[in-house]
Amino acid sequence: MAEEFNGSREALAESSQDTSDADESEDDFGYMLDAPLKATTKSPHPPPGHILELWQIFVQNVDPLTKVVHAPLLQPQVERAAADLEALLRSLEALLFAIYSAAIMSLKDDECKKFGEPRKTLLSRYTIATKAALSRAKFMGTTNIILLQALVLHTISLRDTVDSRTLWTMSGVVMRIAEAMGLHRDGTVLGLPPFESEIRRRIWWQLKMNDARTAELSGLPKFRGFSADEQSPHAPANVNDNELYPGMSSPAIESRKVTDMIFCVLRPEFASFLTRNVVRNPQRGKDDHLWDNYGSEDDLRRKDEMLNQLEETLETKYVRYCDPSQPLQLMSMLVVRSAMNVGRFIAHHPRSWAKQEQTPESERQYVWSVSVKLLEQYNMMQSIQCFSWHAAYFLQWNSFIHILDTLLADPFNNDAEKTWQLVETAYHNTPDMVKNTRKPIHVAIGNLCLKAWNAREAAFAEQGKPVIHVPEYIAQLRKQRESAKVRQQQHRNQSSRIDASTGFRGPCQLLGDGKNEEILTDSNQPAQLVETRSPQDMTLDNTFWPMGGVENGLFGIPESTMDMDSYFMLAQHNDFERASDQFFGWT
Structure with missing residues (x-):
């Protein structure tokens, strides 16, 4: 070999x-x-x-x-x-x-x-x-x-x-294998040749970023515990593949222009930024880090300055050399612009303020415009056919939720027509958002999207305006939910027949609308009232919360296959944004 x-x-x-x-x-x-x-x-x-x-x-x-x-x-x-x-x-x-x-x-x-x-x-x-x-x-x-x-x-x-938590666990296994092979230390520290050192850096950084994303999708802060020291793997070199070969006696000279590595050298730049400005903030006397200090205009200015500095670095080192007619270079440009907007969304989000009613209207409009830009950039990434598989994995769910929340609260938003077209394009380019109901995040977003669309239809009807055209993805989402209701009713009917024949009702089975329900653990014991918080209370359609005691969850899929923590996190999307906004969801 x-x-x-x-x-x-x-x-x-x-x-x-x-x-x-x-x-x-x-x-x-x-x-x-x-x-x-x-x-x-x-x-x-x-x-x-x-x-x-x-x-x-x-x-x-x-x-x-x-x-x-x-x-x-x-x-x-x-x-x-x-x-x-x-x-x-x-x-x-x-x-x-x-x-x-x-x-x-x-x-x-x-x-x-x-x-x-x-x-x-x-x-x-x-x-x-x-x-x-x-x-x-x-x-x-x-x-x-x-x-x-x-x-x-x-x-x-x-x-x-595979659901995100399984993928995150598997990623951890691969990380441990890599660490056992010494990839968490730079090849120069281990005395390895230049070629092998560079290949190991590429693998390590891919592993590190994959692990961070799967952790984030599993409900954990993406860059928790992210740190580096003098022995940590260096960032991969910005060189073309043909400049690397076994037996090379010295490292390849990094290019100041676009190479085969243009996309993969961007992510270490983001990580370096986070190491300097997020992880090390506690050492400066902060209780946590700068991005947790909500409501301070001085801190907000510092955040903007830091983001502008990072953007200038990336634009100067990489983006200005990119040719948007080349798919890889266009993707790299979009990743930089999108990552900057993610940072600005996090820094300026109204929920970051101590009291939402104190949020200036200018700030609300700014966050709205940034959210719309993020959706536009996502759709542009999806249009690069050879790389659309990657874009789908990095859809910024928190900004998508903010858009749908805003459309739900204000159906006649000035940009509503344009934004609904962007939402439709996102669903068209990402059919799994409708088809793949094994991912709870798809179901949760679909529920919120339907609520916003229903509010839009109701607002049109109230003003006597013509009935608006129902997009195909809305029709599909409605059809799925109607089918699920039928299956749930059939299950209830079947359960009722079993209960009638046995005189027993299953333990702790959630019934009806999920409010204060009567739960019987044994036909000979008095009823107990158990207060439960229904999915309806969390802005989700109760029909699509997996029912206790039902063998199959959403759309007949076994509950064991579902990432319930992620679903619960998305259900409580107000808290989700506050938690996830502490860290950047870089693409």
């Missing part, structure tokens, strides 16, 4: 990992990824032509935003693998399956027709195959950088299919 990678040390410990299938033992930790403990049967690879096509899709759609592998070095290995799959070592096989999964994940449903099967089928197949390949290679104890690359790509490819 070392010869195949032209002297690269990426194949470290390959011999200890690439044993035969017959040598598998009981210490197979594949179950961590839901793979069988005995994954001895190899999964079939795609036909050779499809392998090469999936590789090219990966190089075009996924690699520019991740840079986990060194594509020029890996391409010959992919070509040889397509010609002779029987000679594959385990680590490379796991990486190939992870690449197939990531490539399919980056495509739309209609783009997968060329492979003769639906996207869902292909993604499921290659995801399962990746798990099995990782299990065979005993990934939990690996010191193999190629297996680590496979793990990172695997977690990325699961974004659409």
